[in-house]
Amino acid sequence: MHEHSFILKGNLCYSETKDRLSVTEQGYLVCCEGISRGVFPVIPDKYQNLPVKDYGDRLIIPGMTDLHVHAPQYPFRGIGMDLELLDWLNTHTFPEESRYADPEYAEKAYRIFVEDLRKSASTRAVIFGTIHLPATEFLMKELDASGLVTYVGKVNMDQNCTDDLRETDAHVSLESTAAWLRETSGKYPNAHPILTPRFAPTCSGPLLEGLGKLQKEYGLPVQSHLSENLSEIAWVQELFPWSSCYGNVYEHYGLFGGDVKTVMAHCVHSSDQEVELMKKNGVYVAHCPQSNINLSSGIAPIRRYLEAGIPTGLGTDIAGGANMSMFRCMADAIGVSKLYWRLADQNRKPLTMEEAFFLATKGGGSFFGKTGSFEEGYEVDALVLDDTGIRTTKELSTKERLERYIYLAEEGGRLVGKYAAGKELF
Amino acid sequence: MHEHSFILKGNLCYSETKDRLSVTEQGYLVCCEGISRGVFPVIPDKYQNLPVKDYGDRLIIPGMTDLHVHAPQYPFRGIGMDLELLDWLNTHTFPEESRYADPEYAEKAYRIFVEDLRKSASTRAVIFGTIHLPATEFLMKELDASGLVTYVGKVNMDQNCTDDLRETDAHVSLESTAAWLRETSGKYPNAHPILTPRFAPTCSGPLLEGLGKLQKEYGLPVQSHLSENLSEIAWVQELFPWSSCYGNVYEHYGLFGGDVKTVMAHCVHSSDQEVELMKKNGVYVAHCPQSNINLSSGIAPIRRYLEAGIPTGLGTDIAGGANMSMFRCMADAIGVSKLYWRLADQNRKPLTMEEAFFLATKGGGSFFGKTGSFEEGYEVDALVLDDTGIRTTKELSTKERLERYIYLAEEGGRLVGKYAAGKELF
Numbered sequence: 047m048h049e050h051s052f053i054l055k056g057n058l059c060y061s062e063t064k065d066r067l068s069v070t071e072q073g074y075l076v077c078c079e080g081i082s083r084g085v086f087p088v089i090p091d092k093y094q095n096l097p098v099k100d101y102g103d104r105l106i107i108p109g110m111t112d113l114h115v116h117a118p119q120y121p122f123r124g125i126g127m128d129l130e131l132l133d134w135l136n137t138h139t140f141p142e143e144s145r146y147a148d149p150e151y152a153e154k155a156y157r158i159f160v161e162d163l164r165k166s167a168s169t170r171a172v173i174f175g176t177i178h179l180p181a182t183e184f185l186m187k188e189l190d191a192s193g194l195v196t197y198v199g200k201v202n203m204d205q206n207c208t209d210d211l212r213e214t215d216a217h218v219s220l221e222s223t224a225a226w227l228r229e230t231s232g233k234y235p236n237a238h239p240i241l242t243p244r245f246a247p248t249c250s251g252p253l254l255e256g257l258g259k260l261q262k263e264y265g266l267p268v269q270s271h272l273s274e275n276l277s278e279i280a281w282v283q284e285l286f287p288w289s290s291c292y293g294n295v296y297e298h299y300g301l302f303g304g305d306v307k308t309v310m311a312h313c314v315h316s317s318d319q320e321v322e323l324m325k326k327n328g329v330y331v332a333h334c335p336q337s338n339i340n341l342s343s344g345i346a347p348i349r350r351y352l353e354a355g356i357p358t359g360l361g362t363d364i365a366g367g368a369n370m371s372m373f374r375c376m377a378d379a380i381g382v383s384k385l386y387w388r389l390a391d392q393n394r395k396p397l398t399m400e401e402a403f404f405l406a407t408k409g410g411g412s413f414f415g416k417t418g419s420f421e422e423g424y425e426v427d428a429l430v431l432d433d434t435g436i437r438t439t440k441e442l443s444t445k446e447r448l449e450r451y452i453y454l455a456e457e458g459g460r461l462v463g464k465y466a467a468g469k470e471l472f
Numbered sequence: 473m474h475e476h477s478f479i480l481k482g483n484l485c486y487s488e489t490k491d492r493l494s495v496t497e498q499g500y501l502v503c504c505e506g507i508s509r510g511v512f513p514v515i516p517d518k519y520q521n522l523p524v525k526d527y528g529d530r531l532i533i534p535g536m537t538d539l540h541v542h543a544p545q546y547p548f549r550g551i552g553m554d555l556e557l558l559d560w561l562n563t564h565t566f567p568e569e570s571r572y573a574d575p576e577y578a579e580k581a582y583r584i585f586v587e588d589l590r591k592s593a594s595t596r597a598v599i600f601g602t603i604h605l606p607a608t609e610f611l612m613k614e615l616d617a618s619g620l621v622t623y624v625g626k627v628n629m630d631q632n633c634t635d636d637l638r639e640t641d642a643h644v645s646l647e648s649t650a651a652w653l654r655e656t657s658g659k660y661p662n663a664h665p666i667l668t669p670r671f672a673p674t675c676s677g678p679l680l681e682g683l684g685k686l687q688k689e690y691g692l693p694v695q696s697h698l699s700e701n702l703s704e705i706a707w708v709q710e711l712f713p714w715s716s717c718y719g720n721v722y723e724h725y726g727l728f729g730g731d732v733k734t735v736m737a738h739c740v741h742s743s744d745q746e747v748e749l750m751k752k753n754g755v756y757v758a759h760c761p762q763s764n765i766n767l768s769s770g771i772a773p774i775r776r777y778l779e780a781g782i783p784t785g786l787g788t789d790i791a792g793g794a795n796m797s798m799f800r801c802m803a804d805a806i807g808v809s810k811l812y813w814r815l816a817d818q819n820r821k822p823l824t825m826e827e828a829f830f831l832a833t834k835g836g837g838s839f840f841g842k843t844g845s846f847e848e849g850y851e852v853d854a855l856v857l858d859d860t861g862i863r864t865t866k867e868l869s870t871k872e873r874l875e876r877y878i879y880l881a882e883e884g885g886r887l888v889g890k891y892a893a894g895k896e897l898f
Contacts, residue, residue: 120864123876123880124875127806127875151865158865339810342811368803371883381765388769389771436550438546438584439584440568442551453553454794456883
């Protein structure tokens with residue numbers, strides 16, 4: 047028997063589309079060699095010999111993808127939440143990130159991050175590291191060993207940041223990145239490299255140009271930040287006066303979708319032109335609602351991205367967001383979409399629960415391929431949820447239990463089982 | 473030795489004013505017969521014989537006041553969060569509340585509510601019940617036994633709600649309320665009655681007039697809802713065409729501050745005139761940020777109320793808000809104030825951490841008299857916070873630990889001790 051072949055029994059919920067949630071009570075999820083063969087009300091004959099893990103009345107849902115998270119910022123989450131982006135970077139973020147030059151510090155800090163991420167509702171994550179090679183490789187090694195599936199980026203930044211976090215120049219930054227790729231290439235089957243220019247303001251033209259070349263050479267995906275804050279956008283326009291929009295800077299250097307799998311965090315204030323470009327190039331949006339709030343950035347118009355058919359998922363953006371829970375992230379996404387509708391644009395309806403669930407699972411998961419659903423052919427990432435600690439006298443439907451779990455995961459919910467790519471983590 | 477006389481040792485944090493947070497590391501909070509004698513760096517000679525409970529490196533903060541919470545809505549928190557106020561009331565709230573006509577159901581449901589509230593960060597709460605007498609008295613009895621200090625309201629509503637939740641007429645509603653007051657008067661030393669017209673739309677003129685008389689007779693405080701939702705406000709104007717604003721309806725019947733201690737939940741869309749009236753009459757605002765979000769109501773302009781000197785606290789508004797945690801409520805209050813600043817009015821600065829902490833403790837606590845601080849003369853409500861589960865490699869100041877706890881109480885925080893009115897609950 048293949049160790050990644052089994053059947054999970056329970057109340058199975060997963061997204062078919064962003065509007066359709068499939069619910070099978072007391073159903074069977076068949077996993078063969080890590081891949082779903084579908085969800086069934088009774089076990090089909092040909093799978094009768096697979097071992098069944100019966101989770102009783104618990105909910106079983108797909109694992110979630112945290113599409114944007116900064117591992118080195120984990121130590122100061124929830125602190126200094128009174129600043130906007132650029133001041134916050136200089137006051138809290140850069141000083142902390144510079145500590146990762148010390149591999150010993152990095153190991154201590156990253157161990158905590160990885161242990162907590164492993165216990166969280168995320169089975170996949172797209173992660174920023176720092177500019178430091180030993181630290182970033184340690185992070186990849188730990189993540190790979192955890193059983194989670196991740197993209198991890200060594201950060202590039204050669205201007206406009208504190209000295210101790212600035213790579214000497216574009217050449218040094220590119221050499222270092224190439225060395226990192228050589229060193230880690232194929233070494234960590236579950237922790238993949240992703241090119242990571244921090245954001246346009248901290249990257250010189252030559253650096254971005256070189257990254258575009260590295261991208262072509264290695265065929266790597268790309269992550270960065272886009273149009274989070276109004277001052278940031280104005281600054282990018284100053285630094286790259288030839289650009290037609292912020293996204294055009296990345297595009298100019300071949301780092302903005304098209305053949306390049308790309309995810310951009312935030313997109314709070316993207317112009318019509320930028321949205322058009324994201325749509326044309328199939329650039330992912332990592333919507334980080336709690337970060338939008340904490341850094342007073344505004345609210346990303348997610349309904350607009352969904353309507354445009356732009357691929358979209360959710361991110362915690364730790365430490366712009368304080369919470370690691372993707373359940374909280376879903377609740378926040380619904381919440382800010384309601385306030386956006388009420389305060390900014392009554393033509394953009396709030397997210398439904400189904401849509402938020404889709405974004406956290408299948409929407410963001412698609413960055414990794416076929417993950418985030420239980421449909422046939424999907425890699426099996428699964429979470430087993432015990433909601434008996436959320437006590438009630440009311441009879442609830444399975445869908446109501448799922449909705450409630452989104453809001454109350456941290457007030458009585460318990461994650462009692464977790465599978466990533468067909469592997470049981472706990 | 474009086475059982476409510478003791479000393480708590482730990483890292484003591486409490487509000488002096490809304491802008492000043494007092495922090496005493498490894499300090500001593502002296503409690504004599506339930507009343508604070510102050511916080512000291514060393515134990516003063518005259519208190520040397522009091523027993524000391526040493527909480528080591530933990531944080532000790534004042535207990536919090538949930539200034540607006542619906543006990544009967546606890547069973548459906550986190551469910552049906554896709555509707556606005558008036559539809560939500562008819563679809564979810566009224567059907568659930570009508571079940572409290574059955575004392576057996578009420579006892580089961582209220583037992584869960586009280587147990588969970590006792591375990592929460594709230595030491596005080598101002599609570600809506602339902603129209604039902606046996607259920608409401610059971611709620612008071614359980615709350616009183618829990619050691620928490622509360623105001624509890626039997627709800628009045630004689631129009632504009634489902635039949636099974638409507639009191640026959642004003643006379644019946646008033647008779648029932650008088651019977652409730654006679655029955656419970658002085659019976660539950662820690663669960664006090666509060667007059668509770670649900671909100672203007674469900675109360676006829678004669679009912680409000682009669683409640684005004686009952687108020688005078690018994691000298692009771694008043695709680696209700698005010699200007700939460702735009703459709704609601706328009707409806708009140710239709711129902712009470714003579715009123716100059718929503719608040720004027722309550723004022724007209726002697727239920728809106730002045731000599732009457734009054735708390736109004738929400739105040740999201742209060743007109744200038746209404747704000748003026750609240751200020752003149754010293755009406756409390758119970759700000760319920762998560763409910764503002766969940767019901768798409770908008771965002772209450774809390775900075776405006778603080779600047780006007782209107783007494784203000786925070787409420788969970790369960791089940792408009794899903795979470796019972798006052799830490800979450802603080803984080804949400806800061807969050808929505810940032811979005812209000814960004815999206816609605818750049819002249820209203822976001823709440824600081826100090827201000828949110830003040831609102832949750834001393835601000836709302838003042839509805840109960842001198843509670844919510846550790847200053848001399850205050851009743852001792854205290855929470856002992858263990859934050860070792862929120863792991864970090866960073867050295868944090870005590871204030872940073874407190875800020876972080878606000879954001880991460882539910883992701884690693886642990887409430888390990890609780891005192892209300894000088895009594896140790898756990």
